[in-house]
């Protein structure tokens with residue numbers, strides 16, 4: 001696999017140009033900016049957090065203030081999702097053989113999936129073989145998938161705090177069914193609601209960012 005490169009930082013002007021294009025739905029301009037950053041060897045983590053995450057947080061603020069429509073928010077998410085794929089030649093260059101499997105998902109009812117997708121990609125960068133199941137995965141299906149794929153790690157993403165009961169139910173069942181499996185959690189719901197709800201579980205670790213996760217989770221190879 002190609003290792004991450006020294007990052008070439010992008011300027012505030014690039015960010016503002018990208019954000020403006022994202023809000024007006026100009027996919028071509030957004031994809032061109034991202035392609036150029038990738039060609040200049042930007043670190044994937046910087047691309048994800050400083051460009052994609054920051055611009056979507058701004059989109060969220062504008063939506064909250066009724067300055068942009070829900071349709072534009074959806075469009076911005078869809079463009080981001082497409083733009084992430086431009087980084088994939090750097091991420092998915094390694095065959096799955098010999099790597100440990102991580103299942104990454106959102107709990108039932110949780111519709112925000114870009115954060116979880118980034119988690120899956122950063123795990124790939126660290127040699128994990130990831131299965132990203134996306135938003136709103138039914139609990140029974142997730143449990144079956146963990147068994148079918150002999151997963152060593154389950155990473156769960158939660159954005160809205162009102163979905164915490166569904167996450168707690170999921171963690172409870174995963175812990176009961178697979179006592180040895182490592183579970184990690186993260187996402188904005190914990191910034192709003194704190195981490196108390198998950199702290200009583202054995203071997204469930206909350207990470208406040210993908211950077212912290214990467215520093216502490218280890219490689220997906222022995």
Ligand code: B12
Nearest residue numbers: 056057060110111112113114115157161185186187207213
């Ligand atoms: C796009 C979007 C949507 C889309 C999602 C589409 C999709 N396919 O994902 C749709 C339209 C479905 C949606 C719906 C809703 N949304 Co919304 N949405 C957003 C928006 C604008 C962007 C989300 C996003 O992708 N962010 C970018 C990603 C990269 O950031 P992230 O998720 O935080 O992930 C990073 C870290 O948190 C971390 N991380 C995340 N998960 C994990 C897991 C692990 C293990 C680790 C280690 C790290 C980690 O790593 C990621 C990379 O750095 C946000 C604004 C915002 N501030 O994010 C609002 C936002 C999240 N939404 C919000 C709300 C309120 C809603 C709705 C309730 C609105 C409504 N009334 O219907 C519904 C809830 C739907 C549901 N049941 O889940 C609020 C949440 C407030 C809260 N926490 O309680 C926000 C913050 C907007 C706001 N300013 O109020 N939304």
